[in-house]
Amino acid sequence: MSSIEIKTSAQVLFENQFATIEYDANVDSLNLIYKANPRYEDFIVANEKFLEEFTKRDKFRFLVDARKMGVIGIDAQNYIIQKFIPSLMAHMKGKTLYHVQVVPQNEVFAKVAANNIKSKSEREVKGFVIRQFFIEAEAKEWLRQQL
Numbered sequence: 001m002s003s004i005e006i007k008t009s010a011q012v013l014f015e016n017q018f019a020t021i022e023y024d025a026n027v028d029s030l031n032l033i034y035k036a037n038p039r040y041e042d043f044i045v046a047n048e049k050f051l052e053e054f055t056k057r058d059k060f061r062f063l064v065d066a067r068k069m070g071v072i073g074i075d076a077q078n079y080i081i082q083k084f085i086p087s088l089m090a091h092m093k094g095k096t097l098y099h100v101q102v103v104p105q106n107e108v109f110a111k112v113a114a115n116n117i118k119s120k121s122e123r124e125v126k127g128f129v130i131r132q133f134f135i136e137a138e139a140k141e142w143l144r145q146q147l
Contacts, residue, residue, distance in 0.1 A: 013053050019046035021053055027144045029061040030054055037070030044076075047084050055091045061143050062088075065102040065136060071109040081120045089125055098146040099130045100139040 010022035010031065018038035022031045032050045054062065088097055103114045118130050129146070133139035 014046075014049045016042070016046070018042045021046070021050050023053075023057075023059075024063075024140070027061065027063070027140045028059065029063050029140075029143055030057065030059050031063040031065065033065040034067075034069035036068060037072075040073065040076055043072060044079065047079070051084065051087050054088060060092070060095055061098045061146060063100050063102065063139060063143060066110065066114060067102055067104045069110065070107070072113050077113055077116055080117050081124070085121050085125055085128060089128060092127065094127065096127045096129060098143060099128065100143050101130065101132045102136050102139045103132050103134065105134040 009026050010024045012020060012022050014021040018034060018036050019042075020031075020033045020035065022033065023029075024031055030050070030053060032046065034046075038046065050062075101114050101118065104110050114132060118132060121128055121130055131139070131142060133142070
């Protein structure tokens with residue numbers, strides 16, 4: 001267990017049965033929290049809503065909590081690498097974007113998918129810093145310390 005505790009004062013910006021998008025003022029980050037394993041179409045909706053919210057702000061940090069998401073297919077992984085991350089970076093206009101993934105500790109296939117996104121993104125996208133954590137409080141603490 002981690003001794004790090006970050007209080008949440010999150011404002012919910014979007015929510016459906018699969019995901020919640022929130023702004024966390026304590027961390028100054030936009031967060032995408034998956035509540036269940038989405039179908040591809042629902043995955044795209046949540047990510048497009050996130051992009052919409054992201055481009056309204058000058059935030060340089062974001063968190064994705066994928067612990068309840070389950071395994072996503074290669075199409076969803078490719079969407080993240082080929083469309084989602086480039087869209088985020090276009091909004092950044094050369095500034096560094098800090099991203100954390102909170103991944104499930106015991107779900108092997110979900111970790112493989114997250115690692116695939118992480119490794120491809122780090123190789124292909126300049127100015128995109130991504131880290132993975134198993135514990136949300138540790139992820140938020142690292143993210144809060146950036147900038």
